[in-house]
Amino acid sequence: MIKVGIVGGTGYTGGELLRILSTHPEAEVVAVSSRKDVGRKIHEVHPHLKGFYDIEFVLPELKNFDECDVVFTAVPHGEAMNYVPQFLEVGIKVIDLSADYRLKKEVYEEVYGKKHDAYFEAVYGLTELHREEIKKAKLVANPGCYPTGAILAAAPLAEKELIERVVFDSKSGITGAGASPTDFTHFPNLHESIVPYKITDHRHYYEMLQELKALQEDIRISFTPQVFPGSRGILTNAHIFLRGDLEEGEIKKIYEKFYEGCKFIRFQESVKLIYVRGSNFCDISIHKGKDRAVIISAIDNLVKGASGQAVQNMNVMFGLEEDEGLNYPPLFP
Amino acid sequence: MIKVGIVGGTGYTGGELLRILSTHPEAEVVAVSSRKDVGRKIHEVHPHLKGFYDIEFVLPELKNFDECDVVFTAVPHGEAMNYVPQFLEVGIKVIDLSADYRLKKEVYEEVYGKKHDAYFEAVYGLTELHREEIKKAKLVANPGCYPTGAILAAAPLAEKELIERVVFDSKSGITGAGASPTDFTHFPNLHESIVPYKITDHRHYYEMLQELKALQEDIRISFTPQVFPGSRGILTNAHIFLRGDLEEGEIKKIYEKFYEGCKFIRFQESVKLIYVRGSNFCDISIHKGKDRAVIISAIDNLVKGASGQAVQNMNVMFGLEEDEGLNYPPLFP
Amino acid sequence: MIKVGIVGGTGYTGGELLRILSTHPEAEVVAVSSRKDVGRKIHEVHPHLKGFYDIEFVLPELKNFDECDVVFTAVPHGEAMNYVPQFLEVGIKVIDLSADYRLKKEVYEEVYGKKHDAYFEAVYGLTELHREEIKKAKLVANPGCYPTGAILAAAPLAEKELIERVVFDSKSGITGAGASPTDFTHFPNLHESIVPYKITDHRHYYEMLQELKALQEDIRISFTPQVFPGSRGILTNAHIFLRGDLEEGEIKKIYEKFYEGCKFIRFQESVKLIYVRGSNFCDISIHKGKDRAVIISAIDNLVKGASGQAVQNMNVMFGLEEDEGLNYPPLFP
Amino acid sequence: MIKVGIVGGTGYTGGELLRILSTHPEAEVVAVSSRKDVGRKIHEVHPHLKGFYDIEFVLPELKNFDECDVVFTAVPHGEAMNYVPQFLEVGIKVIDLSADYRLKKEVYEEVYGKKHDAYFEAVYGLTELHREEIKKAKLVANPGCYPTGAILAAAPLAEKELIERVVFDSKSGITGAGASPTDFTHFPNLHESIVPYKITDHRHYYEMLQELKALQEDIRISFTPQVFPGSRGILTNAHIFLRGDLEEGEIKKIYEKFYEGCKFIRFQESVKLIYVRGSNFCDISIHKGKDRAVIISAIDNLVKGASGQAVQNMNVMFGLEEDEGLNYPPLFP
Missing domain, CATH: 3.40.50.720 (NAD(P)-binding Rossmann-like Domain)
Incomplete structure (x- = not known):
């Protein structure tokens, strides 16, 4: 124990x-x-x-x-x-x-x-990317909530150096702003709205940059966060302008291969925040248009985006099954 | 002007x-x-x-x-x-x-x-009940939001001294708690909840008592307020145990007569907060069961429950049409 | 298995x-x-x-x-x-x-x-009231969602025959209306509203009547259901007019004794739907005013109000621990 | 009349x-x-x-x-x-x-x-862009809701031919999906979520293309729509990669000049959907980062995005003041 x-x-x-x-x-x-x-x-x-x-x-x-x-x-x-x-x-x-x-x-x-x-x-604790280092780590830096959703959405294409430019447009539940009341978390200020903030300069940008540049040195990244009127979840739209022409099926294969054996990555036709709520899953859907690919990831910001991933890392550090104590379904609806 | x-x-x-x-x-x-x-x-x-x-x-x-x-x-x-x-x-x-x-x-x-x-x-500024005194008033005490909804729901039956007992169970939008952030108004504390407070001892009870006792001395009143996850509106269920047996049609006639000529009282089959949002209306629906009558009133807490009624009172005090500047429809949906 | x-x-x-x-x-x-x-x-x-x-x-x-x-x-x-x-x-x-x-x-x-x-x-499957019969049952009729919240809120006082009259004013999440889209579940019709329905004649009334009359033959019950803009949960305000004078402390003792050993009944200072969401708990708070007692119960309508209680009953029928497979915390917030 | x-x-x-x-x-x-x-x-x-x-x-x-x-x-x-x-x-x-x-x-x-x-x-009825033609029109094609928000956000820079590429990431209230219940509008399917749809191929894209290409022939446009859990409003993030280097102040001047005299365009430090709700305003905020400009527009999808703009167009067609009957404030909060 x-x-x-x-x-x-x-x-x-x-x-x-x-x-x-x-x-x-x-x-x-x-x-x-x-x-x-x-x-x-x-x-x-x-x-x-x-x-x-x-x-x-x-x-x-x-x-x-x-x-x-x-x-x-x-x-x-x-x-x-x-x-x-x-x-x-x-x-x-x-x-x-x-x-x-x-x-x-x-x-x-x-x-x-x-x-x-x-x-x-410290080892950056995005488990799917750094599992082997985490096994041996004394100190794990658990990733930010936005970087978790964003990096997981773009990493497989970045590793293949296929990204010309990516724009992350992310929407978070308000629990990301913490448990203390502020103007930002005041109910009437969020209800019936969706509120962008730190529109061109959020600190989490640097985590994305550090991790994705390690995969593709010349990647170009843009990021805008916002809160939507809900408590939990981060939905990230990764608008990816590709280097070269790829069909949707090819992209899907790249993602499936990259995340092979990853218990918490699930591919869905359409992701939905309430399909992951309360769970450690990161659901991903893949869409290819004429101009770009759009990869959408959905996580629970407090679980895969924070405490769940922390426990996932603990499991890895102590040689347990990666999903020990985390292997239960989301709460839908 | x-x-x-x-x-x-x-x-x-x-x-x-x-x-x-x-x-x-x-x-x-x-x-x-x-x-x-x-x-x-x-x-x-x-x-x-x-x-x-x-x-x-x-x-x-x-x-x-x-x-x-x-x-x-x-x-x-x-x-x-x-x-x-x-x-x-x-x-x-x-x-x-x-x-x-x-x-x-x-x-x-x-x-x-x-x-x-x-x-x-001061004159108690529930316009529908005190219009004549308001005309001559120097000082009008604008009613509380809960009392506005509750008194308007019960007054016609009280005036006929037909109420054995009334239980007001009221649900308010969170703007009633003000514009300053508190634990109470913190988004995650209200979202997906409905929160009773001051369950047996809210101060607004005394306004209801004062006004309804003036109509029926021996009335018995109970009141519980709560907030629901929305910004505007107060819905009041008045569970009324009647003295004597009345059919739904008779009750409706009593209400229509009592509020005759009142521009801001509307009778609906089913009331809904979004049918009054942003407007000065008090919508009322009347339901009679075997055990009791249920009168439901819906107001916008910031309009008929506060600033709209205040302007309505200003109109009366200055000899204008009662609905001057207030005669526009609610914002639905 | x-x-x-x-x-x-x-x-x-x-x-x-x-x-x-x-x-x-x-x-x-x-x-x-x-x-x-x-x-x-x-x-x-x-x-x-x-x-x-x-x-x-x-x-x-x-x-x-x-x-x-x-x-x-x-x-x-x-x-x-x-x-x-x-x-x-x-x-x-x-x-x-x-x-x-x-x-x-x-x-x-x-x-x-x-x-x-x-x-x-069939045995009526409100586990806390009928545990012994459920053990031997071939057919369990799992209770309705509203009756679960209402009966659990009033049963201890009813068993002591202390209730003059009880008014249940209940608020449910919209999942109680099912997974098929209707005007009732249409987002803009519920958002920013709280919608009473079947105001004096909901079918669940008869379950409450059957169960509570079995405890106190001369009890008088009133019930109004409504939906609030959330997915899960039922909050029930039981406005109870008492026979005789009881202090809050005495009422609490009656409830604690009645539910002794019941793993899914929790007493809270203030209940909140998000304190039980996703779990099989029924949280109860007890409030005594001058005119009446207000007992408030909070359940997740899909868990304790439906599928969770069904599994709880299965556990009892098969001789397992009553909370087997249900012993995890709610998802807050 | x-x-x-x-x-x-x-x-x-x-x-x-x-x-x-x-x-x-x-x-x-x-x-x-x-x-x-x-x-x-x-x-x-x-x-x-x-x-x-x-x-x-x-x-x-x-x-x-x-x-x-x-x-x-x-x-x-x-x-x-x-x-x-x-x-x-x-x-x-x-x-x-x-x-x-x-x-x-x-x-x-x-x-x-x-x-x-x-x-x-027909004349395309985006009033701010086609006022003179609308004056003489017999038939006005009132713009789609998404194009209204998107085009107004990008037009001033497009007219100057300063846009390399623009990604519109738009979030709409669910009323855009109409008054008939569907799986899409079913409350539990939207609550606690934010739902992208027609992720790379929404029909409104072609309106944006037609209008913006008329201003800048070689513009490149990407568009993803989604619904957020609210009834009204469209917030559009226009991520604009610029041709050449512009400071935030210069961009602001371009916008102010372009919309000079336009009564329904307001510049805000931070836009918010509830600052325009129920009104015909399009609020715009301008943000310049190292990598791109982000222009954010907020409209009420049913007003400036539909019926309000239609009345604005009627006013122009009949020689009335452009804001006749529309000159009232939004409903906040």
Whole structure:
């Protein structure tokens, strides 16, 4: 039984880790921290989990996590770096759900505007692309939600160096903006709307760039995120202008081959966010028009886009079946 | 042309007054206050109104409103009482959208837990019930949103003293909770839910009691409010246990007679919130079962439940047609 | 391993049975019927289940189900009675999700306007109330969605004969109206609305009456259903006028005692539909005002209100743990 | 007073024409047809319009429209061509809201797969682009909803021949799919999703192509439509790869100049569908990144995208102020 700790257990990704791990047959959550909720029971913060945990929130101090085999850090960007090193130093593996270890040090410092004094090399935890490195990793940088959907949509064509240009137009559920109320998450501001933001300069762009350039050096990428009036899910339209002429059938073969054996990649005629909700699947549909290919990916932003993929990575790191504890269907409708 | 001032122009009711009055043929908004937005143009706070106003927000001081014929106070409960007296003293009529003048002084002080040193008698501005008094009023206390829907649903039977007991189960759009983000208005907390609150003790209960007891002294009232995942509208189910046996047709006649000549009361086979959205109508449907009558009312909480009724009252106070500037259809769907 | 058949596998309750049973450790779905989809794979009708089933839809004929230990009939009211007897006759247990066996024969025929020539006595499958009879049952009539939420909210007080009158005001997600498009389920007709229907005469009323009268003969019940703009969930406000004076604490004790040992009943300070979504829980909150008690129950209409409770009943009938295959947390948010 | 007829008055665009024209000071609806509703009052089909019309639906025969100055045809594609010629022949002006006259005859016949025996040349009714021709037109082909948003977003840069390539990624409210229930409009199929369709081959593409090529012959266009879970609105992201280097300020100037004097074009820092809902405005925001410009337009698909623009065109055809009867603010929130 893997002993699991969670640093930052009150947000949506923390809550989702708790939900997923509550039924994982080979893992047990033994410590969860929250500075502001120390001493409260899990279900006092997460009423939906009533009956599933009997432990209390603790402070995010090493001594409270010392029996852990692995710690998930689910705190905001810039905070994770305060916790990660102490765990690594005592031999506890870490899966970081923040952005702190996803980018090369220099890129991180420029994009996030923050010094990174105790930088560690991490494996970028997009499991389908880096499975072998994750097996041996001490520190996994769990990917951002948008990059997960975008990279999975474009990687097979990029690996073949077939992409002239790709425009990612992505739509996320609002849980991506976190559990704290803001103008952005205020119900009347989202209802009956679909709201683009950081239209030409979202930070997740750099993750896409780093990963896709590793596959095709001369790829050109554009990205615009937006939120739609729903809680969960990211739908990404990858408008791909191809190098050379490919038929739809050929593209499909490239994707099937690339993702062979990947349990969480499913090909659908038409993807739909509610076909993946609550699950770790990334559904993909492939469409070829006269001018371009459109590859559409659908994930649950809190599962494959965050906590589910984190658990998938834990499984890989500990030699379990990749879908252990994640092998259940989406909640439709 | 009536010169209008608005104290508190940044919230939803302030914005809705600005929307409605922008096309009112006999009224002109000459002053709008907002402490935190002084000097900003209207459309910088309300982008949807771009092109309709050229004025700037001012401080809520008397000198900024001295050319007004009437002032609408659209500030939170407990604040309106700081502004209302100064306007009344210089002969400016006031329509207060807060709760400060809706209840008898003693009841207010107990229910709202606040002293009311400069209390004025006001006319309760449920236009259909108090039209004649409103004509002569200097100060109108505009009704709460829930009371508007509830009282209009029950008043005709109460006036005939036919009600044994009434249970109001009301569902409101979330704009009733205001324009500032809170846990309550946080999108994921409302989406896919319907959330009861102040289940047995909402303050609006006392308005219903005051108005309905004036019609039928021995009426018994119960009330539970809740929010549904939508922005606008209040649907009220009035479950009415009748004194004596009445057929559906008889009840309908009582309602038609009671509301004769009322331009904003419409009877429908089935009411629907989107049949009244954006308009000042109160749609009513009447259903009689073996055990009880169910009267259902539908209003737009920001219009008939707030700013629209306020303008309706202004029309009555200034001798205009009651539906002047309000005579347009709802926005469906 | 229990061998399971499903008659009617294309609707929402059929799909939900398939979802739940796909991870049930002691049950295996061996046959699923759908007249119109014979020969198609499960995931061609339910794309979210891709990867979970390899079988094809068959005709609803006995020979296709003859290896089953239990059959779930998930077809419309009036159709189930065409299938149920043939299974019972060959010793296959049946859990019927339609209304065909929930009511006494005479009541059924009057309420549903249909003759019932091959009527069987069934156990009413509200597990918390009839666990002992379900253990021995050959035929379980799975309760309606509204009755599940309403009866669970009122039963403890009814058993003590403490209810003068109860008004159930219930709000359901639209999946209760089925998977076929109608004016009722047309998106623009529900969005931004909350729609009452069958306001004084819904058929589920008779289930509530039958069950609650068995606990308290002189109880008086009123019921109004409505749909809110969400897919899943039923929230029921039970406005209960009490016989005698009870404090909130006393009521809570009555409920805790009544539901002692019931794994799927949870008490919450405030219930919320998204705290139970996707799970078999019925969350209950208890509120006492001056005039009445309000008991609020929240269920997922497709799980505890249909397919989840059906599986719960299967567990009981086959001597498994009551929560086998159902013991996972809700999907929040 | 312009006497107006509407052929096809039961759908969403017909209902919206009735809503808008009910308060138009210079127009009066004198005839509305609906084959299936002949003899019914307007409000029996459109309950939200109760109190605004006293006429009944008639058959779509010329004799019922012979006193009209103008007829709006709001029937499905392929049907309008059965009505339009008869009106033109007797000198009644026509504004057609279908696709039947938007494209060149040969293009129409290929794209819509239908012969067009009685083809008339029409003016494409995108008012901001063709105002002068509309003034003199007998037949106006009112633009499609997606083309309205897309063309208005790209036209100023196209006119300057500055576009290398543009990708339109558009999101529409579901009312664009019409008032009849289908799998597409079924609430649970849209809720919590955002659904792309006709991903590389939507018919509206040819309108965009025709209009934008007229401005810049060598423009390259890509288009993907999708529906989001809301009733009204189309948000279009125009990802524009520019020929040459332009700063954001220069682009803004180009747009301001191009739309000078256009009452329904508004520039916003950030557009939002609820800032235009119910109104005839097209709000535009302009964003320049390193790789491309993103121009975002927001319209109400039923107003500027259909019936509102049709009335705008009527105003122009009859020499009225362009915003007569349309000069009111959006309904926010």
